[in-house]
Amino acid sequence: MLLDGGLRLPFQYARAMRPPSSRRVTKNGFGVRCFDITLLLMLAPFLLVCSALIVLAIFIDSPGPVIYRARRIGRNGEPFEMLKFRKMRRDAVGGPLTLVDDDRFTPIGRFLAATRFDELPQFVNVLRGEMSVVGPRPEEECFVADFRDEYDEILKVAPGITGRAQLRFLNERVLLAQAEDPLETYRSKLLPDKVGIDLHYARTRSLTGDVLILARTMTTPVTGMYSIWGEANRSRVCDFQPVPPSSPVIRSGCASAS
Secondary structure (H helix, E strand, O other): OOOOOOOOOOHHHHHHOOOOOHHHHHHHHHHHHHHHHHHHHHHHHHHHHHHHHHHHHHHHHOOOOOEEEEEEEOHHHOEEEEEEEOOEOOOOOOOOOOOOOOOOEOHHHHHHHHHOHHHOOHHHHHHHOOOEEEOOOOOOHHHHHHHHHHHHHHOOOOOEEEOHHHHHOOOHHHHHHOOOOHHHHHHHHHHHHHHHHHHHHHHHOOHHHHHHHHHHHOOHHHHHHHHHHOHHHHOOHHHOOOOOOOOOOOOOOOOOOO
């Protein structure tokens, strides 16, 4: 079981848990929104300074658009444009997954991916109400279609910049780089675990749990680089066992680079 900022929750256990009442979801939703806005105001000076430096670095490193807009599925199944700092070449094409040795990276983009600083523009999505600071990571429509029933429940809460699944799979790019077919490995091995973790989060969400997740996220710029360029290279994809979904998987096409 993956507790608040803690261990992993198997997919089948998450499915068996009792969903929260609508009253609890409504109450937590208001509290979470207040938490998001308060945190955004507190972090505003840091976000502005850090973002300005990153914008300058991207422009010098690879002239062109600074922001990348990724179409994702948000709360209640509504699509939205999730914002990121561009970390790939302007002419980059390919699949939706990013690998640790992805040749589409710009020099500064590799650093942004390792530290997760490319996610900072998503605070704009938080301000718009499209995302929360903590929550299930928004996926592309093709992946949501693979687990329609599960995402119907997961997307009752706003997707987040950080969350339990993100922390659990900090070295995802390393694992995918070791696979013969990264897309199939993601769908059959990593995504089912992520869905289980997000289901558990959606059913047990609390402000206390969000604070603990956020506290762990603060170390991501350091541990993220360590996991990508250090010990995590010893990980093996075979450590993850596929868990079958509750319904047949629908294979949809994904083709965007992020």
